[in-house]
Amino acid sequence: MAKGIPKRSEDYSKWYTEIVQRAELADYAPVKGCMVIRPYGYAIWERIRDALDAMFKETGHVNAYFPLFIPESFMKREAEHVEDFAPQCAVVTHGGGQPLEEALYVRPTSETVIWSMYGKWIQSWRDLPILINQWANVVRWEMRTRLFLRTTEFLWQEGHTAHATEPEAVEETLRMLEVYRRFAEDFMAVPVITGVKTESEKFAGAVRTYCIEAMMQDGRALQAGTSHYLGALIMAHSDDDGLVLPPKLAPLHVVIIPIFKGDAERAAVLEKAAALRNAFQGSGVTVRLDDRDNVSPGWKFNEWELKGVPLRVEIGPRDLAAGRAVLVRRDTREKRPVALDALKDDITRTLPEMQQALLARALQFRAENTRPVEDYASFKAQMERDIPGFVNAPWCGEAGCEAALQEETKATIRCIPLERSAEPGACVRCGKPSEGRVVMAKSY
Ligand SMILES: [Zn+2]
Structure with a gap:
């Protein structure tokens, strides 16, 4: 499976693109610059979104949804805003078969429309603070695109808060920056530096732009933000054989590969393998038994390694006779026999260890570079x-x-x-x- 994927040391950029496609995270869409997030990639995105969403809600944010279209007059209201975004915008000029009286911009961000609504909703300081978050797609016309890192349409989250005082607003921004830092380190196992952008790098119209910066394996920086999380996740940990996913964001934690010859062995091995899978039901650890007959165990090993499943259990007739299975870690490739009756505890213990080990490895890499x-x-x-x-x-x-x-x-x-x-x-x-x-x- 890993055949044909360039090594990271040879061509990091091509390696990245190949991994994204071969692991079935995303594919190119019929529209240039757009991508299709495939089910496996979307399952990772859902985990990212759910983790962040829970953290936002802990800080008092609530979710709402604002429209995709923004009247042209809104975009032109702030000169700086329109200057910054207009060249990147998709504009709708026709609707219902008729030219529109006012052109509509497909949102590059929802800032203007959200603040126009706040203007209506905020009567006095008693209505403050407002802490609203939106999960949405935005469009920024890109000439040079890259799967997950830069695409014309992308998924993101935007929080827009209104406060009675400036210090309160700053305090809120720093609180959210800490949420992003904690998410990057605790869930993605990616250490980040929190900081402020310089005047020339800051977001248009902002007083200050705070950011979190992560180091990728090729020693380049990536400003982590929702639209970049998947790209950062792939680039930070993966290797020449494919994805390495931190357990907290992996859609599938364990894959069981049965090894057998003939019907009798097949029945015995599959029975034990199914019992093991069933033991995890409701535990929060997701387990898949790969009982496909049309591909060899070796082929399955490669495929799940490519997809970054943290743990693999190999179980064959000799293992059964010895009352054990073989447990293989994706991150270190460590391979060890584990007694069948100790396997569940071992896996439950190993997953958080892997999460920690990935962060430690990334921290060490950053320190060395x-x-x-x-x-x-x-x-x-x-x-x-x-x-x-x-x-x-x-x-x-x-x-x-x-x-x-x-x-x-x-x-x-x-x-x-x-x-x-x-x-x-x-x-x-x-x-x-x-x-x-x-x-x-x-x-x-
Ligand atoms: Zn100087």
């Missing part, structure tokens, strides 16, 4: 490496210097970390005074 840099020659050399990684370097805070740095090195300032300490120094590029270090990297 994050370096302080003081001078521009070293910075440039670092960005030329196969795995450029994150650089912590002093920066003067000037937009012109940032633009030049990007032009000269293709790297960007990913964020000003929230947890940075004041550290007077000299800007890595221009030598002007710097108040502290920022995170610089090449990015997606």
Whole structure:
């Protein structure tokens, strides 16, 4: 199955695209730039969405739904908003076979329509705060697209909150940033740096843009956000044989592969395998018995490895005679015999261990590929490496210097970390005074 998939070290970008398609996460749609999220990919998305949704609701958010179409006048109300989005928008000019009196934009974000409704609903400070979240699809016309990472239509979540005071609004933003950080680390097993975007990188119209930045296996940064979660999830952990999914987001935790020759062995092995599967019913651990007759066990091993199922149980006649099965971990490939009557406990214990191990591995990788840099020659050399990684370097805070740095090195300032300490120094590029270090990297 893994045949024909380029190794990560050979062509990371092609490797990614192949994995996405072969693991049946997504496929290209008839419309250029759009994708079909296939059932297996959507099952992962549902887990992402459900986990985040529960966390949002814990913070007092409620869900609502706003329309797909936005009147053109709304888009034009704020010059900055229209400048930023208009070139990326799909616009509907006809409806019901007639030209429309006012063109309708397919939402690139719901901000304008949500705030127009808030204007109607908020009579006084007593109506505040409003904490509304929306799960929706948005459209941004893209010239260069990439499955999950950049597509013309994508699924996302947008929270728009209204507060009585500025400090309360800031407090709310930081609370949500912490929710995203916790989700990335606890569910995706992807460590992130929380920070603030520089003036030139911030979202149009925003006072400040907060972000979480993660490092992928090729040492590039990815700003994690709902639309990117699936891409980040794939890129952060997977290997040359396919997906490696953190158990908390895996649609299927365990696959049982029966091994047999002839009808008598088949009956005996399948009976034990089915009993094992049934033992997990209602436990929260999802188990599938792959009893297909038309493909070999080896073929099944490869297929489920490609799909990133965390644990595989192999069970054959010799195992049965010895009262055991073989348990194989997807992340480490560790393979060990486990007594049949201890298997359920072992699996229940191993899944959270794998979740932890993935985070630990990602943390170690990030630590090994994050370096302080003081001078521009070293910075440039670092960005030329196969795995450029994150650089912590002093920066003067000037937009012109940032633009030049990007032009000269293709790297960007990913964020000003929230947890940075004041550290007077000299800007890595221009030598002007710097108040502290920022995170610089090449990015997606
Ligand atoms: Zn500078």
